[in-house]
Amino acid sequence: MNKLFLSLGLGLAMLTATAQSPGKPVGGSGPMISVDKESHDYGTIAKGANGTCEFTVTNTGDAPLIITQCQGSCGCTVPKCDTAPIMPGAKSTITVKYDTNRVGAINKSVTITSNATNAPSKIVTIRGTVEAGETSPASPVKEASPMAPTEKH
Numbered sequence: 001m002n003k004l005f006l007s008l009g010l011g012l013a014m015l016t017a018t019a020q021s022p023g024k025p026v027g028g029s030g031p032m033i034s035v036d037k038e039s040h041d042y043g044t045i046a047k048g049a050n051g052t053c054e055f056t057v058t059n060t061g062d063a064p065l066i067i068t069q070c071q072g073s074c075g076c077t078v079p080k081c082d083t084a085p086i087m088p089g090a091k092s093t094i095t096v097k098y099d100t101n102r103v104g105a106i107n108k109s110v111t112i113t114s115n116a117t118n119a120p121s122k123i124v125t126i127r128g129t130v131e132a133g134e135t136s137p138a139s140p141v142k143e144a145s146p147m148a149p150t151e152k153h
Helices: 002-019
Strands: 033-035 039-046 052-059 067-072 077-080 091-096 104-114 120-129
Touching: 033 067, 033 104, 033 120, 039 052, 067 091, 077 104, 091 104, 091 120
Parallel strands: 039 120
Antiparallel strands: 033 052, 052 091, 067 104, 077 091, 104 120
16 A cells, blocks of 8 residues: 555656756746857957947846846946846846956956846856057157248148
8 A cells, every 4th residue: 555655656756856947946947047159259459449348138038137236246347237027028238347457468347146946146258458659759859940931820
């Protein structure tokens, strides 16, 4: 009799497990984050150049995605994200501004914190190199010759 109950219990458990799709919570997938790129490469840019780039976030889940915070890895990397809910299938843009007055290699990260079920803490990176601009020696100031005629405008 115990074997019968054990067999029935195992059979019921197997039926229940196969009825649910693997990896999916019972109520749906919830909010899910997808980013258009994992990294942005500035390449080689000049000192003082525009250090702005964008990442596009899409909610691929079935519930509103809420980004609660975007945090740069240092003060030279400033992300700006919208905290309004992103509906399923909708997109939002995260703008990242890097301080290009700092010469040298760029290898920074931005952490996107949200209620996403697949990646509640998503990290994207920026990279590249900021080169110092060409510095030309100060050109001598031309002085007008006392004998030269003056131009009238």
